[in-house]
Amino acid sequence: MTPSREQLEQWDREHVWHPFTPMQAYAAEQPLIIAEARGCFLVDLDGREYLDGVSSLWCNVHGHRVPELDEALRQQLDAVAHSTLLGLSNVPAIRLARRLVELAPPGLNHVFYSDDGATAVEVALKMAFQYWRQCPSPRPEKTRYLALTRAYHGDTLGDVSIGDIDRFHGLFRPLLFPIVRAPSPYCYRCPLGLERSSCKIDCAEELEDLIGRHAETLAAVAIEPLVQGAAGMIVAPQGYLHRVREATRRHHVLMIADEVAVGFGRTGTLFACTQEDVRPDFLCLAKGLTGGYLPMAATLTTDEVYNAFLGPPSAGRTFYHGHTYTGNPLGSAVALANLDLLQSPSGLSSLPEKIERLRGHLNRLGDLAVVGDVRQKGMMAGIELVKDRNTKEPFPADQRMGARVCRLARERGVLLRPLGDTIVVMPPLAIDLPLLDHLGDVLYESIKRTIS
Numbered sequence: 001m002t003p004s005r006e007q008l009e010q011w012d013r014e015h016v017w018h019p020f021t022p023m024q025a026y027a028a029e030q031p032l033i034i035a036e037a038r039g040c041f042l043v044d045l046d047g048r049e050y051l052d053g054v055s056s057l058w059c060n061v062h063g064h065r066v067p068e069l070d071e072a073l074r075q076q077l078d079a080v081a082h083s084t085l086l087g088l089s090n091v092p093a094i095r096l097a098r099r100l101v102e103l104a105p106p107g108l109n110h111v112f113y114s115d116d117g118a119t120a121v122e123v124a125l126k127m128a129f130q131y132w133r134q135c136p137s138p139r140p141e142k143t144r145y146l147a148l149t150r151a152y153h154g155d156t157l158g159d160v161s162i163g164d165i166d167r168f169h170g171l172f173r174p175l176l177f178p179i180v181r182a183p184s185p186y187c188y189r190c191p192l193g194l195e196r197s198s199c200k201i202d203c204a205e206e207l208e209d210l211i212g213r214h215a216e217t218l219a220a221v222a223i224e225p226l227v228q229g230a231a232g233m234i235v236a237p238q239g240y241l242h243r244v245r246e247a248t249r250r251h252h253v254l255m256i257a258d259e260v261a262v263g264f265g266r267t268g269t270l271f272a273c274t275q276e277d278v279r280p281d282f283l284c285l286a287k288g289l290t291g292g293y294l295p296m297a298a299t300l301t302t303d304e305v306y307n308a309f310l311g312p313p314s315a316g317r318t319f320y321h322g323h324t325y326t327g328n329p330l331g332s333a334v335a336l337a338n339l340d341l342l343q344s345p346s347g348l349s350s351l352p353e354k355i356e357r358l359r360g361h362l363n364r365l366g367d368l369a370v371v372g373d374v375r376q377k378g379m380m381a382g383i384e385l386v387k388d389r390n391t392k393e394p395f396p397a398d399q400r401m402g403a404r405v406c407r408l409a410r411e412r413g414v415l416l417r418p419l420g421d422t423i424v425v426m427p428p429l430a431i432d433l434p435l436l437d438h439l440g441d442v443l444y445e446s447i448k449r450t451i452s
Helices: 005-015 023-027 067-077 091-103 117-134 157-162 166-175 202-214 240-250 272-276 303-307 329-342 348-367 401-411 433-449
Strands: 034-038 041-044 049-052 110-114 144-148 180-182 218-223 254-258 282-285 297-301 371-377 380-385 417-419 422-425
Touching (some): 067 329, 091 329, 110 117, 117 254, 144 157, 180 202, 202 218, 202 240, 218 240, 348 371, 348 433, 380 401, 401 417, 401 433
Parallel strands (some): 254 282
Antiparallel strands (some): 034 041
């Protein structure tokens, strides 16, 4: 028997523990339950449509119920839904690995599959640690990692260790390993107290100095290329990423590029690293890998790293890490179809016009007194709300201004989600220009209504 709406709402409150959600407040409100989707819209139990303004947590690329992706899944279901990759292989996983190697920055010739962005980064952390024990000239003292302030790389304990968002990570500090911490390239609230108009990317110089001082013990530097997502869509100055890569090369430290959020067209190119001609030692991918259809991730690495794990079984050089659904055939099949669409005429080549249209809507937000900073890279944007634009004073946390704006947008049929008082805008890449205009109008009016 099909449960009623009332039953679903009750069961949701009683049994479903939602991630990153204050559950007491959630339980006091009527839940929004999605029943279906089409294109760039999600549809609730009442049939009301909502524009998916954050791509279902940054992973949906081509919209929902995409015929090409649906068909890829149906065809794969007629073959095999799942088979372990432990000691076996499957056709879609092999084909996808080859395709990723062909598309990624040169030199990343080996693909290790996992389930999500957190595991993709965790794989890179563990590989880097083990590499320095097994490379031709072992350096077992290289056990530490450098990461940025405000970093977010996932929720495993390794990822939380290199993360630095206190409201997510602070409670778990006693469980974590120590990190070398470099300043975030947060130009609006510069950690070095400088102005972007006159600085020479001094935060990069600080990072370079830290790498040099700790090189003897650093296994790797972990970084989100071009944009720190969960930090509030912080966009690094042009040239920053390239300087990080050059410093790691100069001091013989590995580089982990976490492209979980920024990969697959989000910044305007298939991979963010290519915009500054960066070739990392590890490239971590997830979210948009399957177009937002299935959980799947991949960690790409180099021949140099891979070869350090080769040897007879008795040598103990194996990478003992894996997941039950690693290389899942359904995920691999839909990922291949996703890449086909990204490389089609309506894929990446259509983005420049959309990026400029989005920029136009973001620029007019400067008319609103509570908008302190607007940050955009490609189809990713963050609007930071402040109480006082002149002093950059934030709103008191208990006012939850970001949540208020998103609630107003939801009333007008647009789903957004804040990061504190930064409003995230990240629609599916397939969104058309009229829908972008609608999104921009709703965003403007929702912010305006909070100060009227």
